[in-house]
Amino acid sequence: MTALLELRDLHAGYGQTRVLHGIDLTVDAGGVTALLGANGAGKTTTLRAVCGMVRTTGEVTLAGERIDNRATEDIARRGVAHVPDGRGTFMELTVEENFKLGAYVRKDREVTSDFEQMFGYFPRLRQRWKQQAGTLSGGEQQMLAIARALLLRPRLLLLDEPSFGLAPLIVQDIFGILRQVREAQGVGILIVEQNANLALDFADRAYLLETGRIVVSGPAQEIREDEQIRRSYLGY
Amino acid sequence: MQGLAHQLVAGIATGGIYASVALALVMIYQSTHHLNFAQGEMATFSTYIALTLINVGLPYWIAFVLTILISFAMGVFIERVMLKPMHNASVLANVGVFIGLLLVFRNAMGWIFDYTIKAFPSPFESDHPLLGGLISGHELGSTAVTLGVLGIVYVFFRFTKLGLAMRAAAFNASSSRLVGIRVGWMLALGWGLAAAIGAIAGMMIAPVVFLEPNMMLGILLYAFAGALLGGIDNPGGAVIGGFAVGIIENLGGAYLVGTELKLTLALGIIICVLLVKPSGLFGRVVQSRV
Ligand SMILES: Nc1ncnc2c1ncn2[C@@H]1O[C@H](COP(=O)(O)OP(=O)(O)OP(=O)(O)O)[C@@H](O)[C@H]1O
Numbered sequence: 001m002t003a004l005l006e007l008r009d010l011h012a013g014y015g016q017t018r019v020l021h022g023i024d025l026t027v028d029a030g031g032v033t034a035l036l037g038a039n040g041a042g043k044t045t046t047l048r049a050v051c052g053m054v055r056t057t058g059e060v061t062l063a064g065e066r067i068d069n070r071a072t073e074d075i076a077r078r079g080v081a082h083v084p085d086g087r088g089t090f091m092e093l094t095v096e097e098n099f100k101l102g103a104y105v106r107k108d109r110e111v112t113s114d115f116e117q118m119f120g121y122f123p124r125l126r127q128r129w130k131q132q133a134g135t136l137s138g139g140e141q142q143m144l145a146i147a148r149a150l151l152l153r154p155r156l157l158l159l160d161e162p163s164f165g166l167a168p169l170i171v172q173d174i175f176g177i178l179r180q181v182r183e184a185q186g187v188g189i190l191i192v193e194q195n196a197n198l199a200l201d202f203a204d205r206a207y208l209l210e211t212g213r214i215v216v217s218g219p220a221q222e223i224r225e226d227e228q229i230r231r232s233y234l235g236y
Numbered sequence: 237m238q239g240l241a242h243q244l245v246a247g248i249a250t251g252g253i254y255a256s257v258a259l260a261l262v263m264i265y266q267s268t269h270h271l272n273f274a275q276g277e278m279a280t281f282s283t284y285i286a287l288t289l290i291n292v293g294l295p296y297w298i299a300f301v302l303t304i305l306i307s308f309a310m311g312v313f314i315e316r317v318m319l320k321p322m323h324n325a326s327v328l329a330n331v332g333v334f335i336g337l338l339l340v341f342r343n344a345m346g347w348i349f350d351y352t353i354k355a356f357p358s359p360f361e362s363d364h365p366l367l368g369g370l371i372s373g374h375e376l377g378s379t380a381v382t383l384g385v386l387g388i389v390y391v392f393f394r395f396t397k398l399g400l401a402m403r404a405a406a407f408n409a410s411s412s413r414l415v416g417i418r419v420g421w422m423l424a425l426g427w428g429l430a431a432a433i434g435a436i437a438g439m440m441i442a443p444v445v446f447l448e449p450n451m452m453l454g455i456l457l458y459a460f461a462g463a464l465l466g467g468i469d470n471p472g473g474a475v476i477g478g479f480a481v482g483i484i485e486n487l488g489g490a491y492l493v494g495t496e497l498k499l500t501l502a503l504g505i506i507i508c509v510l511l512v513k514p515s516g517l518f519g520r521v522v523q524s525r526v
């Protein structure tokens with residue numbers, strides 16, 4: 001397997017505050033990597049570092065090309081789609097306009113057929129087509145955020161707590177769709193989740209972050225089955 | 237009756253100017269949350285450029301189009317050179333830049349074109365009034381031009397991909413970057429468009445009020461009032477507000493308080509509206525579920 005995303009000795013922070021202290025992490029092409037850790041560990045910051053939303057030192061490599069300290073919009077144009085915490089949809093605009101913006105940088109002619117594909121994944125979005133995104137339910141907004149990200153036709157999808165604030169049934173739905181997406185599109189995924197069980201079930205690789213350092217890493221299945229790790233870090 | 241109709245038509249004609257300038261103000265306000273105090277001076281400067289081009293012998297409409305293009309480039313340039321470094325600066329620092337910009341333009345105009353009042357030609361026949369004295373040729377023509385501009389701007393923002401990207405960048409810069417929109421350039425384009433719209437307003441009003449460095453001062457006040465009335469964060473509202481101010485000004489000036497107090501009347505009405513609806517008549521109340 002070749003690496004799609006590689007972080008090497010990645011440091012990041014906000015102003016004077018250092019948050020990440022040298023992170024090494026890999027997402028395989030078409031693979032799913034889970035990033036776990038307590039509140040404030042630096043998970044969101046890691047995703048922001050990948051897409052150039054915070055200043056970093058160290059290496060970020062996407063399919064062999066260094067992308068660290070490039071502008072966020074250039075990283076997006078290289079096929080990195082980010083569903084940030086807080087979702088990153090355009091609340092004031094309609095579902096239709098959010099779709100169009102998701103595909104903003106694409107020049108190919110398959111955009112409309114991809115819209116149909118998104119309706120296949122998320123039929124409720126078709127009914128909300130002309131509605132302002134801010135008026136959607138929380139679950140619908142998360143669906144829209146994922147659809148918006150997929151419409152970039154990304155090579156790498158960054159997901160920040162996609163289950164946050166959603167009812168268990170909707171969470172199941174969304175993870176079911178993420179599995180389909182992974183199969184159908186071969187997109188690599190880096191997912192941050194509070195729900196460790198859910199994430200480890202979905203991922204093939206996992207990392208555990210503690211105050212800006214990786215403390216455990218390995219195949220997701222091994223971590224899931226390791227009593228010791230579960231008790232001391234994941235708390236269940 | 238004839239008099240009333242005439243005042244109404246004249247109100248719509250000046251209202252179109254206010255609406256254009258209000259739109260220019262709102263376009264920049266929406267994406268930066270700053271008011272460009274120099275918008276009026278930029279428009280006046282553009283009008284001087286038009287006059288210079290006409291004086292060197294270019295036909296009116298060629299000078300008109302060239303002025304729009306030059307003003308657009310000037311707006312883009314100002315944003316890239318003077319305001320881009322200010323994106324993370326404080327509100328006061330930004331206000332400082334706008335005031336600086338205003339002074340630079342005002343002094344440059346005085347120095348290059350001198351402070352004397354100049355006549356500016358109208359491309360429309362204005363010798364004999366049309367429709368039985370209801371409207372002058374220039375009023376009709378300039379109303380058509382401003383309505384055309386507002387229509388084109390509406391179609392651009394509503395139906396084109398670039399227009400959508402500019403709106404997205406104004407609403408939510410960080411999400412826009414995540415879909416690959418070059419937000420900085422969208423801001424610069426917004427400045428270019430605002431400068432171009434201001435230039436058209438300047439060229440349309442100059443035959444009526446004559447050209448001098450302070451030409452747009454009063455107009456900027458009315459336009460600002462219109463923008464506040466309609467909703468400073470709503471382009472459509474600002475346009476309607478601009479027209480409303482033009483009509484109120486003309487009717488009030490003719491029938492209620494006389495020309496000396498018409499500005500006071502317009503501002504009084506606006507203050508009353510804002511007391512009742514602080515975000516303006518059409519101010520955006522973002523619908524969102526938290
Ligand atoms: N914009 C910011 N400015 C300053 N400090 C920040 C900012 N965002 C996060 N931090 C700090 O960085 C640290 C890591 O935050 P981060 O959001 O990456 O954590 P997280 O692992 O995603 O936590 P959570 O599970 O609560 O989302 C925290 O101490 C936080 O206070």
Ligand SMILES: [Mg+2]
Nearest residue numbers: 043044045085
């Ligand atoms: Mg987080």
